[in-house]
Amino acid sequence: MVAVTSPASLRSPFFQRTRSTRTSIRSSSLASSSSMEERQSHPRRVVVCGGGVIGVCTAYFLAKKGASVTLVEKSSVACAASGKAGGFLALDWCDGQPLSALARASFDLHRLLAQELDGPRAYGYRPLTTLSLSVTESPDPPPSGSTPSGTSNAVPDWVDGLVQKPRTIGTPATTAQVHPQLFVRALISKAVENYGVEVVIGKLERVEVEGGRVASAVLEGGRVIDSDAVVLALGPWSCKLELLSSLFRVYGLKAHSIVLEPKEPDAITAHALFLGYYSSQGGKPLDPEVYPRPTGEVYVCGMSAEAEVPDDPEQIVGNPESIRVLKRVAGTVSSHLREGEAEVKAEQACFLPCTDDGVPVIGELPGIAGCYVATGHNCWGILNGPATGAAMAELVLDGRASIVDLTRFSPARFVGRRKGLV
Ligand SMILES: Cc1cc2nc3c(=O)[nH]c(=O)nc-3n(C[C@H](O)[C@H](O)[C@H](O)COP(=O)(O)OP(=O)(O)OC[C@H]3O[C@@H](n4cnc5c(N)ncnc54)[C@H](O)[C@@H]3O)c2cc1C
Numbered sequence: 001m002v003a004v005t006s007p008a009s010l011r012s013p014f015f016q017r018t019r020s021t022r023t024s025i026r027s028s029s030l031a032s033s034s035s036m037e038e039r040q041s042h043p044r045r046v047v048v049c050g051g052g053v054i055g056v057c058t059a060y061f062l063a064k065k066g067a068s069v070t071l072v073e074k075s076s077v078a079c080a081a082s083g084k085a086g087g088f089l090a091l092d093w094c095d096g097q098p099l100s101a102l103a104r105a106s107f108d109l110h111r112l113l114a115q116e117l118d119g120p121r122a123y124g125y126r127p128l129t130t131l132s133l134s135v136t137e138s139p140d141p142p143p144s145g146s147t148p149s150g151t152s153n154a155v156p157d158w159v160d161g162l163v164q165k166p167r168t169i170g171t172p173a174t175t176a177q178v179h180p181q182l183f184v185r186a187l188i189s190k191a192v193e194n195y196g197v198e199v200v201i202g203k204l205e206r207v208e209v210e211g212g213r214v215a216s217a218v219l220e221g222g223r224v225i226d227s228d229a230v231v232l233a234l235g236p237w238s239c240k241l242e243l244l245s246s247l248f249r250v251y252g253l254k255a256h257s258i259v260l261e262p263k264e265p266d267a268i269t270a271h272a273l274f275l276g277y278y279s280s281q282g283g284k285p286l287d288p289e290v291y292p293r294p295t296g297e298v299y300v301c302g303m304s305a306e307a308e309v310p311d312d313p314e315q316i317v318g319n320p321e322s323i324r325v326l327k328r329v330a331g332t333v334s335s336h337l338r339e340g341e342a343e344v345k346a347e348q349a350c351f352l353p354c355t356d357d358g359v360p361v362i363g364e365l366p367g368i369a370g371c372y373v374a375t376g377h378n379c380w381g382i383l384n385g386p387a388t389g390a391a392m393a394e395l396v397l398d399g400r401a402s403i404v405d406l407t408r409f410s411p412a413r414f415v416g417r418r419k420g421l422v
Helices: 007-014 033-041 053-064 100-116 119-123 180-195 235-240 320-333 378-398
Strands: 045-049 068-073 088-090 129-136 163-170 175-177 198-201 204-210 213-219 224-226 229-232 250-262 271-278 289-292 298-306 342-355 361-364 371-375
Touching: 045 053, 045 213, 053 068, 053 180, 053 229, 053 371, 053 378, 068 180, 088 100, 088 378, 100 119, 100 175, 100 378, 119 180, 129 320, 163 271, 180 198, 180 378, 204 229, 213 229, 229 378, 235 250, 235 342, 235 371, 250 320, 271 320, 289 320, 298 320, 320 342, 342 378, 361 378, 371 378
Parallel strands: 045 068, 045 229, 068 198, 129 271, 229 371
Antiparallel strands: 088 175, 129 163, 204 213, 213 224, 250 298, 250 342, 271 289, 289 298, 361 371
């Protein structure tokens, strides 16, 4: 195995900021003490809000542990970042950071889930080699099949642009991938078919609280779903609920991606690429990522910037210039990915959910029994979804998580830091 210096920093451009907006929730009347005791001893009816990877993993593990689960999603399951992400997984890239134990547990859970759900076939789960490379754009790209300069035999043949400084930063033992949308949809299908999860398409408007304890989730249009516990997994939309924005901030960072279908998919090997990309126009190097998938597609992402999160996930569109840059990156890295050699299957954008301290928020809200939050997973939500969901299921149903110590992630860390605390 080749030593890795600081691979987590390769994903650092995603750790930037944008503004978020707020809407309101309402708390109301007191419940009788007997009905409260009843709920506390049987926290079995759980509403999970948000059908991204975090909400779906939470719903899956809750239902598998015996809870009666309703998943509320306002658009469609995996419609946002959880369907448009790279799907890259790393065992040890978060070592030395607060995410370390979560990431390691989740990497292992992905392997177990892939066995349970036929992951290689159902959603393209596979271990892979990961390289870091410098790529220089030239006004005259080398002809197809030419020998790249400065490379070593670590670089696969299909990477035939002007590449330098190749380093192996992940092996099949430490890095893997999934197709994120297929993964999330496979998991929710299993949760529905095997564990009776109900999926409701609707927008959570507010959480009703009675006597300091969750009573129900109220959807736009007035539907009320009675519940013993509510889990808020709203990704970059988290702070549209005042219940959360009054305690901490989650902001969205918009990032772009394209999906290409090369004419010769068999020429593309299982190598993820983390690039330092030098444009022919000069300027700071970019750091796009390239993920070939076993489906024959090649996914390329990067180009992140601050932007407002629109209320409707379907309204998120990419900036044309950012998409153009990603296409240039693809064609520079490989002649197989140039215009004419590869069809463009998708041009898209989505939002990373980010917190001010860069650490996800996972736990029960202070002062509201039965109301939980799981958000702020930044550029590692696909990796960390399974352990977040499994830990959240234990926390809700058993009162504490054993798979990962959630103390560091608790929303209680924000108490006293913002105005208008819960
Ligand atoms: C370009 C890009 C590449 C990435 N690559 C990787 C990668 O390779 N590996 C990795 O681990 N991570 C990656 N990530 C990060 C990962 O995608 C995110 O961390 C993760 O998807 C966040 O999941 P989530 O469930 O919190 O949020 P989301 O996926 O945003 O889901 C939130 C859901 O909540 C729903 N919702 C919002 N408000 C309401 C409401 N009021 N009522 C009901 N539903 C509501 C939304 O419709 C949405 O479906 C990438 C992200 C981007 C943008």
